[in-house]
Amino acid sequence: MPVSPLFRPIDVAPAYQKVAEAIEREIVNGRIKPGDPIGTEHDLVRQFGVNRSTIREGIRVLEEGGLISRDSSRRLHACLPRYSKLASRLSRALVLHEVTFRELYEASMTLEVASIEGAVERATEANLAELDDNLARSEAVVSDPAALAECDAEFHVLVAKASQNRVLQLAREPAAQLFYPTTEMIVTGVTEGGPRLVAAHRHLIDAIRRHDREAGVLWTRRHLQDWRRGFEKIASLDRSVEHMYMEHAQAARHR
Amino acid sequence: MPVSPLFRPIDVAPAYQKVAEAIEREIVNGRIKPGDPIGTEHDLVRQFGVNRSTIREGIRVLEEGGLISRDSSRRLHACLPRYSKLASRLSRALVLHEVTFRELYEASMTLEVASIEGAVERATEANLAELDDNLARSEAVVSDPAALAECDAEFHVLVAKASQNRVLQLAREPAAQLFYPTTEMIVTGVTEGGPRLVAAHRHLIDAIRRHDREAGVLWTRRHLQDWRRGFEKIASLDRSVEHMYMEHAQAARHR
DNA sequence: TTCCGTCCCTTTGTCCGACAAAGTTAGAGC
DNA sequence: GCTCTAACTTTGTCGGACAAAGGGACGGAA
Numbered sequence: 001m002p003v004s005p006l007f008r009p010i011d012v013a014p015a016y017q018k019v020a021e022a023i024e025r026e027i028v029n030g031r032i033k034p035g036d037p038i039g040t041e042h043d044l045v046r047q048f049g050v051n052r053s054t055i056r057e058g059i060r061v062l063e064e065g066g067l068i069s070r071d072s073s074r075r076l077h078a079c080l081p082r083y084s085k086l087a088s089r090l091s092r093a094l095v096l097h098e099v100t101f102r103e104l105y106e107a108s109m110t111l112e113v114a115s116i117e118g119a120v121e122r123a124t125e126a127n128l129a130e131l132d133d134n135l136a137r138s139e140a141v142v143s144d145p146a147a148l149a150e151c152d153a154e155f156h157v158l159v160a161k162a163s164q165n166r167v168l169q170l171a172r173e174p175a176a177q178l179f180y181p182t183t184e185m186i187v188t189g190v191t192e193g194g195p196r197l198v199a200a201h202r203h204l205i206d207a208i209r210r211h212d213r214e215a216g217v218l219w220t221r222r223h224l225q226d227w228r229r230g231f232e233k234i235a236s237l238d239r240s241v242e243h244m245y246m247e248h249a250q251a252a253r254h255r
Numbered sequence: 256m257p258v259s260p261l262f263r264p265i266d267v268a269p270a271y272q273k274v275a276e277a278i279e280r281e282i283v284n285g286r287i288k289p290g291d292p293i294g295t296e297h298d299l300v301r302q303f304g305v306n307r308s309t310i311r312e313g314i315r316v317l318e319e320g321g322l323i324s325r326d327s328s329r330r331l332h333a334c335l336p337r338y339s340k341l342a343s344r345l346s347r348a349l350v351l352h353e354v355t356f357r358e359l360y361e362a363s364m365t366l367e368v369a370s371i372e373g374a375v376e377r378a379t380e381a382n383l384a385e386l387d388d389n390l391a392r393s394e395a396v397v398s399d400p401a402a403l404a405e406c407d408a409e410f411h412v413l414v415a416k417a418s419q420n421r422v423l424q425l426a427r428e429p430a431a432q433l434f435y436p437t438t439e440m441i442v443t444g445v446t447e448g449g450p451r452l453v454a455a456h457r458h459l460i461d462a463i464r465r466h467d468r469e470a471g472v473l474w475t476r477r478h479l480q481d482w483r484r485g486f487e488k489i490a491s492l493d494r495s496v497e498h499m500y501m502e503h504a505q506a507a508r509h510r
Numbered sequence: 511t512t513c514c515g516t517c518c519c520t521t522t523g524t525c526c527g528a529c530a531a532a533g534t535t536a537g538a539g540c
Numbered sequence: 541g542c543t544c545t546a547a548c549t550t551t552g553t554c555g556g557a558c559a560a561a562g563g564g565a566c567g568g569a570a
Contacts, residue, residue, distance in 0.1 A: 014552060016315070028347060040521060051554045053308050056523090060271070060315040065344060073562060074522060081348035089320060089344070090425060092283060093336035099421045107422035110369040118361070166354050167362035170345060171426040269523060295550060306525045311552090328533055329551060 015050050019058030022048070027067050027078045038068055038076035083166075087173035094174060098240035101182075104175050105237060109224055111172035112156065116204065116216040118163025123208045127162035131205045134158055138201060142194040149184035153177075155201050162208065178241050179227070186230035196226055270305050274313030277303070282322050282333045293323055293331035338421075342428035349429060353495035356437075359430050360492060364479055366427035367411065371459065371471040373418025378463045382417035386460045389413055393456060397449040404439035408432075410456055417463065433496055434482070441485035451481055 013021075026032040038044070044055045059076065062068045066081035094104075119127070134155050141147035156176055160169040187193040200223040207216035231237065268276075281287045293299070299310045314331065317323045321336035349359075374382070389410050396402035411431055415424040442448040455478040462471035486492065 016552085028350065034351070042521075053311075053555095054553060056308075057311060057315045057552090060312045061319045064316045064319040066348070070522090080351055081344070083348070086345055086348055089336070090341055093321070093338070093341055094422060094425065095283065096289070096335055097421055103420045103422045106373070106420055107369070107426060110365060110423070111426065114362070114365040165358045165361055166352055167349060167358045167430050168365070170349065170429065171362060171366065174425065175422050271523080297550075308526095309524060312523090325551090330533095 015048075015054045016057035016061070019044070019048055019050065019055055020061040023058070023062055024065070024067055032078045034078050034080045036078050038078060040075070083170050083173055087170070087177055090174035091177040094178060095241050100238050100240050101231060101235070102237040104178055104241065105224065105228055108172070108175045108179065109221070111168065111175065112159075112220050112224060113217055114168055115156070115160040115163045115165075115172060116207070116220045117213060118165050118168060119159050119208050120211055120213045120216045122164045123162035127158065128205065128209060130158050131155070131162070131201075131208070135198070135201055135205060138198050142198055145184045145187040145194070148187055148194055148197065149180060152183050152197060152201075153180045155204075159204065159208075182231055183227065185234060186227065189234055190230045193226075193230055197223070200226065270303075270309045271312035271316070274299070274303055274305065274310055275316040278313070278317055279320070279322055287333045289333050289335045291333050293333060295330070338425050338428055339432075342425070342432055345429035346432040349433060350496050355493050355495050356486060356490070357492040359433055359496065360479070360483055363427070363430045363434065364476070366423065366430065367414075367475050367479060368472055369423055370411070370415040370418045370420075370427060371462070371475045372468060373420050373423060374414050374463050375466055375468045375471045377419045378417035382413065383460065383464055385413050386410070386417070386456075386463070390453070390456055390460060393453050397453055400439045400442040400449070403442055403449055403452065404435060407438050407452060407456075408435045414459065414463075437486055438482070440489060441482065444489055445485045448481075448485055452478070455481065 023032075023038065027034075032038070039047075041052055041055050041059070044059075045052050048055065059068070063070075066085055067078065068076055069079045070076055123131075134151060138148060138151040138155070141151065153176065156172075157169075160172055163169070183197075187197065200219055203219040204216060204223070207213075207219060228237070278287075278293065282289075287293070294302075296307055296310050296314070299314075300307050303310065314323070318325075321340050322333065323331055324334045325331055378386075389406060393403060393406040393410070396406060408431065411427075412424075415427055418424070438452075442452065455474055458474040459471060459478070462468075462474060483492070
């Protein structure tokens with residue numbers, strides 16, 4: 001009969017997973033720093049003592065996870081996972097889970113308000129300069145819905161960046177990516193949409209510059225409510241996010 | 256001399272990426288539904304006309320992305336990306352970006368408050384039953400820091416679930432996963448930590464049941480402030496999230 | 511000496527074929 | 541009808557192979 005636990009459960013996993021985990025460990029705990037080369041596939045074959053096919057499968061896993069990538073000459077090196085790529089994965093998941101625009105709207109209201117509060121408190125001159133630049137470009141394309149929608153998406157990324165809170169930055173991104181395609185549709189359909197959008201941005205920049213939290217929150221709410229009113233003219237908030245949005249997300253990811 | 260654009264840029268990508276993209280497209284636009292079988296590797300070899308090694312590399316990409324997985328008999332089928340797995344990726348990214356606990360705290364304050372507001376408004380009887388069950392289990396392990404920390408993490412997942420907002424659920428997860436390991440440390444170090452934590456949970460459930468938004472927000476804030484006070488006894492809020500937390504995240508992912 | 515082009519080597523992406531282990535299916539035997 | 545076994549399938553891994561593209565070294569021209 002079994003006495004004391006003499007054996008521990010053995011870790012049974014395919015070799016390619018172990019390869020991926022081993023490299024991931026080294027990156028995550030900092031022994032391999034972002035930018036460091038990983039070595040060639042042949043190097044890894046020698047180090048791990050497995051076949052090159054096995055190594056390559058492990059590499060694919062890490063590549064998709066954003067932990068390693070290949071530079072211009074296709075050499076492997078560790079890298080910092082890009083927020084936008086990770087957010088794309090999340091957006092994709094939200095679409096597959098068929099979340100509704102109502103959920104999107106409610107979550108964004110929270111996240112964008114938190115972003116502006118952080119920005120009002122901590123935006124730097126560099127942040128403001130970026131926002132000013134974005135505003136100028138927005139004004140130039142106010143009658144081009146597609147370009148304006150892109151500017152709008154960028155604007156809110158910049159606000160989140162100005163909050164100096166990267167957790168917030170990352171948390172708001174997936175929902176924002178799903179908003180983006182609708183903005184274009186709304187601005188196209190609502191005559192006053194473009195100018196109102198740009199005006200809201202102007203007020204937001206102003207609030208950030210004056211460290212006026214009240215105004216920042218107020219205009220963020222208005223801005224989102226504008227989106228909502230515009231959206232409800234073309235569809236119900238309870239409609240699930242359509243699959244077509246994925247095409248936008250995919251196009252963006254490959255850009 | 257070139258006249259009108261006669262040719263479009265050709266899509267040059269490795270075959271394994273194209274395989275992955277082709278399957279991803281079918282899943283995302285709904286032609287393959289979650290749960291549907293993908294077919295054997297040999298099937299895919301025939302359909303795509305490439306080598307099995309190439310197919311396998313493509314499969315690894317999709318597997319890591321959470322779009323497909325293998326069932327008990329290792330057969331491939333499409334599936335809904337799991338939030339917790341995606342959140343692990345994000346947590347890992349946050350660690351690598353060396354975010355501080357201050358960022359984590361600030362973002363969580365926003366996200367957890369939003370969760371409780373949603374829960375107060377929309378929690379179902381089933382949600383409350385789950386929360387009650389969690390509370391009972393928490394009370395049973397109040398003096399076991401590791402078990403209590405696990406219960407705490409689950410509690411907040413349940414609150415987010417009760418908000419019926421999946422975007423919020425997903426957005427709060429990465430930060431929450433990084434909180435989790437600290438809870439154990441804090442409860443271990445602070446004598447009153449365990450009982451206070453359980454008491455807060457009790458008040459939160461109560462607030463949800465009575466649809467008392469004020470109380471819900473209040474106790475969520477207190478609960479987080481308790482965490483903060485406890486944390487500041489052992490480290491500075493401005494310390495970056497340590498690499499050691501990844502071990503927790505990884506262990507959780509493989510469970 | 512510096513710049514440039516060529517040749518060679520390395521690396522990646524892909525292919526082919528093979529085999530053991532584990533799971534599945536079909537059929538024999540009761 | 542049920543069980544047990546023997547094929548058959550499928551996955552994970554291996555070894556080797558080759559074309560294309562990039563990098564580096566080498567030598568020649570300005």
